[in-house]
Amino acid sequence: MQPTANVAIVVVTYNRPDFLRQLLASLQAQSVAPRWIIVVDNASSDHTPEVVAAAAAAAEGSRTPIVSLPQPANIGGAGGFSVGVSKAVELGADWLWLMDDDVEALPSAVEVLLNWGERFKCIHGRRYDANGQPFFFQPVFSEWLGVPLPRLGDPFADADHITINAGCFEGMFVHRTVVEQVGLPDPRFFITWDDAVYGWLASRITPVVLVNDFVLKRLRQQRQISLGIRHLNDSSDLSRFHVMRNRAYVANYFAQAGVFRPFGFALGTMLTAFKELTRIVAIERRAEGVIPLWRGWRAARRIRREKNWRPMPQLAHQQTPSSRAQ
Structure with a gap:
């Protein structure tokens, strides 16, 4: 069996x-x-x-x-x-x-x-x-x-x-x-x-x-190009928006852990935007893809200003059926 x-x-x-x-x-x-x-x-x-x-x-x-x-x-x-x-x-x-x-x-x-x-x-x-x-x-x-x-x-x-x-x-x-x-x-x-x-x-x-x-x-x-050390696949406007917007969530989690470094993170955001621009120019060849990047960056700034933001809570206080059986 x-x-x-x-x-x-x-x-x-x-x-x-x-x-x-x-x-x-x-x-x-x-x-x-x-x-x-x-x-x-x-x-x-x-x-x-x-x-x-x-x-x-x-x-x-x-x-x-x-x-x-x-x-x-x-x-x-x-x-x-x-x-x-x-x-x-x-x-x-x-x-x-x-x-x-x-x-x-x-x-x-x-x-x-x-x-x-x-x-x-x-x-x-x-x-x-x-x-x-x-x-x-x-x-x-x-x-x-x-x-x-x-x-x-x-x-x-x-x-x-x-x-x-x-x-x-x-x-x-x-x-x-x-x-x-x-x-x-x-x-x-x-x-x-x-x-x-x-x-x-x-x-x-x-x-x-x-x-x-x-x-x-x-x-x-997927359509892709090789950059030598890695490949880039094609993407979508929805993905591009969230790639930039969600930088705020990454920053928030890093800040909660005490590892957020503003200058380095800003440089990382620039590198992220450059990578997405490379997708647009080299793979998709459509200038309209820049707009979701801008919108995502603006949305990230709003999220970073939220004063009551909290990370996802732990579940360690909850017992699962299998843990209760052990």
Whole structure:
């Protein structure tokens, strides 16, 4: 019989039913079955609800039921992960695996991550891009600049893992005890910066690692250019607005931790804007993309002036069903 682990996989989806169908099939085919697959549908306007309903019906009576959490409105990736993580903690999962809807899991992914879970509590496996090439996200969150930085060279040349201080919700595998201490993902981000900050918060209480095992493959193709040390993908006006607006939330979290440095952070904001301008000029070639950057920067200034802003609260005072049973 296929072994089952106390793992909840949290998937946030919006208007990508064909990718979602492939992802759910790959999650049901794991060598070690997760206990739950939680699907947060951000008010999709296409046939995504039918895809989720069909997958849930097919999973009835199986070792891995699908828990559907349809939302009345689009609350973004950040809001979706906040809702999904809350449900996973409520169900009593020991491990949570977070991912977007445009990837598929390799057959032994859960088993591989659980093996690493014997040593660490916040783990990122590697991912193939849609073109089959390895993707390497920026794992170093500079507290002076307030931006994640690429790591030069091959970090796995003489190591099977590296310690990092940033996160990525396209594959973060995190233990519930870390979630209880950090709190839920902050829905105020809507999209962008939420996972980087969450990984940074986790790194302040436990080692966060990127391991040299591939566990995911991206399904969605994107236009991109190579900058040598990293690639830039195409983006959207919605993303550009939040990239700039959410700098305020990054600054607020850094200030709460006592690591905010105004000059360095301002330089990091300039570098962020330059990176987005490079996308617009080199990939998308549309001058209108500058407007959302300006609007996002203005919105960030308003957020920074809020006097009653607070970070997401810890959940450590709450006991989950599994923690009560221990």
